Amino acid sequence: MTPAASIPRAIVLLVWAHAGCAWLPPDSQPARPTTGPDPDAELLRAWKIVDHVLGARALISDYDAAGFHGRTVVITATGYSSPWSGHCDRAAREKALRPLAGIAAEHDLAGDDGARLGLAEPVVEYRLSCGLDRTLPLTFYVGGGRALTCWSGVCYLLSK
Secondary structure: OOHHHHHHHHHHHHHHHHHHOOOOOOOOOOOOOOOOOOOOOOOOEEEEEEEEEEOOOOOOOHHHHHOOOOOEEEEOOOOEEEOOOEEEOOOEEEEEEEOHHHHHHHOOOOHHHHHHOOOOOOEEEEEEEOOOOOOOOEEEEEEOOEEEEEEOOEEEEEEO
């Protein structure tokens, strides 16, 4: 076969290959992500520390824990910051319902102290983590318009 004869054959193969895909349906547009309110909107805000409860194994004194009153814990749709954990811009978020009695038992709080937390059932536990970043994870409990986070055996009550 001569080189001149192979050119028409190459064109015929190219046209045939292109036409061979014509039976496929056209590409559909990718689904647009729905943008609505965040299902965890109750969590997203600047929370102010208003009180604390010492657990049975608290690593700091009542006086030292009171030094955190008035400070804030900020949780956004993408990150968080707190006096204990530091700052994270790209956080993962997990959530689960938790009974208040289970939270009090987990943090070694006496019965009266557990009631003093001020949370109302149902309580939602949020676990925020920052992946491979050095920022410490943050566990946050929300119920009845109030929140709670515990560090070093002390549980801090937060309000909006």
